[in-house]
Amino acid sequence: MLTLQVNGTAHQVDVPDDMPLLWVLRDVLGLPGTKFGCGIGQCGACTVHVDGKAVRACSLPVSLVGRRPVTTIEGLAEDEVAAEVTKAWLEIDVVQCGYCQPGQIMAAIALLKGNLHPSDDEIDQAMSGNICRCGTYRRIRAAIRNVAGAV
Amino acid sequence: MAMTTIAVSRRQALAGAGGLLMAVVLPRARSRAATVTRIVEDQTGPFAPNAFVRIAPDGSITLILPNVEMGQGIYTGEAMLIAEELDVGLDQIQIEAAPADEAYVTKALGTEATGGSTSTIATWKSLREAGAVARTLLIRAAADRWVVDPASCQSEAGVVRHVPTGRTLTYGELAVEAAALPVPSGPVALRDPSTFRLIGHAQHRLDGPAKVNGTATFGIDIQQPDMKIGTVAACPVMGGVLLHVDDRAARQVPGVRDVLTIGNAVCVVGDHYWAARKGLEALAITWDEGVNATVSTETVYRQLHEALQGPAIVANTKGDAKTAIKGAAARVEAVYQQPLLAHAPMEPINCTVHVTPERCDVWVGTQVPMRARDAAAEVTGLPKEKVFLHNQYIGGGFGRRLEHEYVTQAVQFARQVPYPLKVIWSREEDLTMDRYRPAYVDHLVGGLDAHGKLVGLSHRIVGPAVVARWAPEALLPNGVDDDLLVATVETPYAIPAMFLDYARRETPGVVTAWWRGVGGTRGVFVIESFIDELAASAKVDPVAFRRRMTEDRPRARAVLDLAAEKAEWGTTLPEGVGRGVALQYVFGSYLATVMEVEMSTMGTVRVRRAVVAVDCGRVVNPDQVVSQIEGGLIFGLSAALFNEVTLKNGRVQEKNFNTYRVLRMNESPAIEVHLIDSTEDPGGIGETGTAAAAAALANAMAAATGRRYRRLPLTGPQA
Numbered sequence A: 001m002l003t004l005q006v007n008g009t010a011h012q013v014d015v016p017d018d019m020p021l022l023w024v025l026r027d028v029l030g031l032p033g034t035k036f037g038c039g040i041g042q043c044g045a046c047t048v049h050v051d052g053k054a055v056r057a058c059s060l061p062v063s064l065v066g067r068r069p070v071t072t073i074e075g076l077a078e079d080e081v082a083a084e085v086t087k088a089w090l091e092i093d094v095v096q097c098g099y100c101q102p103g104q105i106m107a108a109i110a111l112l113k114g115n116l117h118p119s120d121d122e123i124d125q126a127m128s129g130n131i132c133r134c135g136t137y138r139r140i141r142a143a144i145r146n147v148a149g150a151v
Numbered sequence B: 001m002a003m004t005t006i007a008v009s010r011r012q013a014l015a016g017a018g019g020l021l022m023a024v025v026l027p028r029a030r031s032r033a034a035t036v037t038r039i040v041e042d043q044t045g046p047f048a049p050n051a052f053v054r055i056a057p058d059g060s061i062t063l064i065l066p067n068v069e070m071g072q073g074i075y076t077g078e079a080m081l082i083a084e085e086l087d088v089g090l091d092q093i094q095i096e097a098a099p100a101d102e103a104y105v106t107k108a109l110g111t112e113a114t115g116g117s118t119s120t121i122a123t124w125k126s127l128r129e130a131g132a133v134a135r136t137l138l139i140r141a142a143a144d145r146w147v148v149d150p151a152s153c154q155s156e157a158g159v160v161r162h163v164p165t166g167r168t169l170t171y172g173e174l175a176v177e178a179a180a181l182p183v184p185s186g187p188v189a190l191r192d193p194s195t196f197r198l199i200g201h202a203q204h205r206l207d208g209p210a211k212v213n214g215t216a217t218f219g220i221d222i223q224q225p226d227m228k229i230g231t232v233a234a235c236p237v238m239g240g241v242l243l244h245v246d247d248r249a250a251r252q253v254p255g256v257r258d259v260l261t262i263g264n265a266v267c268v269v270g271d272h273y274w275a276a277r278k279g280l281e282a283l284a285i286t287w288d289e290g291v292n293a294t295v296s297t298e299t300v301y302r303q304l305h306e307a308l309q310g311p312a313i314v315a316n317t318k319g320d321a322k323t324a325i326k327g328a329a330a331r332v333e334a335v336y337q338q339p340l341l342a343h344a345p346m347e348p349i350n351c352t353v354h355v356t357p358e359r360c361d362v363w364v365g366t367q368v369p370m371r372a373r374d375a376a377a378e379v380t381g382l383p384k385e386k387v388f389l390h391n392q393y394i395g396g397g398f399g400r401r402l403e404h405e406y407v408t409q410a411v412q413f414a415r416q417v418p419y420p421l422k423v424i425w426s427r428e429e430d431l432t433m434d435r436y437r438p439a440y441v442d443h444l445v446g447g448l449d450a451h452g453k454l455v456g457l458s459h460r461i462v463g464p465a466v467v468a469r470w471a472p473e474a475l476l477p478n479g480v481d482d483d484l485l486v487a488t489v490e491t492p493y494a495i496p497a498m499f500l501d502y503a504r505r506e507t508p509g510v511v512t513a514w515w516r517g518v519g520g521t522r523g524v525f526v527i528e529s530f531i532d533e534l535a536a537s538a539k540v541d542p543v544a545f546r547r548r549m550t551e552d553r554p555r556a557r558a559v560l561d562l563a564a565e566k567a568e569w570g571t572t573l574p575e576g577v578g579r580g581v582a583l584q585y586v587f588g589s590y591l592a593t594v595m596e597v598e599m600s601t602m603g604t605v606r607v608r609r610a611v612v613a614v615d616c617g618r619v620v621n622p623d624q625v626v627s628q629i630e631g632g633l634i635f636g637l638s639a640a641l642f643n644e645v646t647l648k649n650g651r652v653q654e655k656n657f658n659t660y661r662v663l664r665m666n667e668s669p670a671i672e673v674h675l676i677d678s679t680e681d682p683g684g685i686g687e688t689g690t691a692a693a694a695a696a697l698a699n700a701m702a703a704a705t706g707r708r709y710r711r712l713p714l715t716g717p718q719a
């Protein structure tokens, strides 16, 4: 039995130690907002926050999470930066198929929390681990800039 | 209950008359602002054909959208078409994915399908008519109630108003009476475009909020009571079969519930994906790999190149190209080669199925709902009416989900178990068991006269006929796949003499399939590369050369001039930087693309900027046209720069995004899209950006380096 702190709630889970956090979230805790894209840390679709840092949930064994709080796309209701980010996303209609977007948004929030006014290079650095097959990069970049400009 | 029964039979009667559905209503119903961020399913009974509008018992307004949303913004665009004529706001509706039903067939594709950039073209008139018919009936119902002339009534935002007295009734309050009225048999009047409130004005995507807060449900997110999760290993060599599987170790993996087999694949089922995945890895499988076990990429290309000589089917002739070329002052010749390509959408293939003796439920994102339903019926032996297909948001289609073999497979596994089974393919399975955009080889010969004018063009295409498998009835009687005529016969240019022939060669070891614009994408690369080669031979600037060939093609000329102007064509660039242009007319739209690329001495390629001018006729949702061009270009650039599916011993070698590389944010160019105002009927847009990418890029690289690039991918060993 492991205890996981997810979106402010403690959950007892009985899963193998090597099970990636991604599948615990999706298939055990019923939080499908975090997506499966590659399973090998290449695409960023599974990005969540562990202790406020963006991590690839597909490559993080659940036993290594420990007591650190986990935040997923479903756990952003109270978060001010998240509110600004989602607003910016909607204002310029970033999404296409949307499948990569929870990961993109979690990566963007982590970036902005560490650096409210990232340069274009810093945006590229922070976001280049997140693939968007629909090619929404230009809009993601613009939305992040808009948040930086708004706060 | 009686109410519902009457409503259903009424709907069936309407259906028989080919009419529009105006259904199930309670007199107390009121119009209310409904959520538009979820897809709901009709719980009231069977669908009627041609049913795109429904006024529900609570007065809410549901639009049933015939095409599936996979990122292209079609839910928003199609809702706009209906809402424009129905006189409702986009904040007053809810949207519903069409079920598998004849009523939603796309004629151009011969089945219920979303693909080929056809959706807006196909629904531009029909969905506006559906809205207009509904509004006409609602107004007539109000006029009857008030005993006034319908001409004295107006509709707005879900309400009918009697103008002289100011009386109003909501659509919900009118629905019962409207449903009892005969559907107009003749054409209904459509709004004059100058009065459009929605069409042509940028509207936010209806699926935006759910897609940014993580609540949008994709196929892979489906949850059902008692559901279990399976993952699959199919024979890695196409056509091979399962000989034996030792599952003893797999069954020891905690959480593994079942190991299921079919003729060519094994599925391990667990409480969660991880158990299934670990179980799959613990299997010892013996395959009979069959005849394709020796196929390699070299085999594929050799077959294609060999067919450049020898017999071929004449696909198109205009004038006497061969004689024109013989008599020409200069002769230009080139062979182009394009690889097998995977779709690699972000959402891996998945399908959830529950089979019981009475029925089969399938939850899946599909571009071909009827085919998926029929496949499930065939596997289960259930009649089609007992198969319920629940179409979901698709996390990227690109033609992959015009196939339905993964539905067949999931049903074959699910029928062996009593619980709902969600089958998820790993990314490795998704890439190696994809159905691929074919590899092609093209040979072109052109003749230029003394003034550097193209007098004749001769062209041979070698490659598979995707259409022969996907829609055999659409293969032309002479055996030509007419998709290959896209961009090659109908070009934006006036070409005095043309000859095109086709040597069909099916690729061994893989199934070939649609992609984001097969004919358009491969054709534009070849033609626009060759036009640049002709221009170079004629010592004419590439834009000037194309201007000369579009003198009587005003729409083509206009996009070319606009793109050239916005991209500052002709201005000096730094060393190592080149500009390339591509002009195209595919999917009913004109595009001119100017790309700017920087080549380092190390051979790295950086795409700096892309400028696109678009004339796609009347635009429904302008910002989504821009989005599709942006995304389509990125998709095309990934392929043009990096992508090639290779085969070794019959096995696909590219297994994940580390070896099937996708353009990332730091590699993606600045993109500007300029739309031309047009009153022509709409053209398609979803695949046009992808079609533009490789040619504009190859031409830019040639401009930067002074050498031609005739083999894709452009950074691959072949180039």
Ligand code: FES
Residues within 6 Å of the ligand: A035, A036, A037, A038, A039, A040, A041, A042, A043, A044, A045, A046, A047, A056, A057, A058, A059
């Ligand atoms: S699924 Fe985790 S990085 Fe791709």
Ligand code: FES
Residues within 6 Å of the ligand: A095, A096, A097, A098, A099, A100, A101, A131, A132, A133, A134, A135, A136, B071, B346, B395, B396
């Ligand atoms: S929006 Fe489709 S993958 Fe990013």
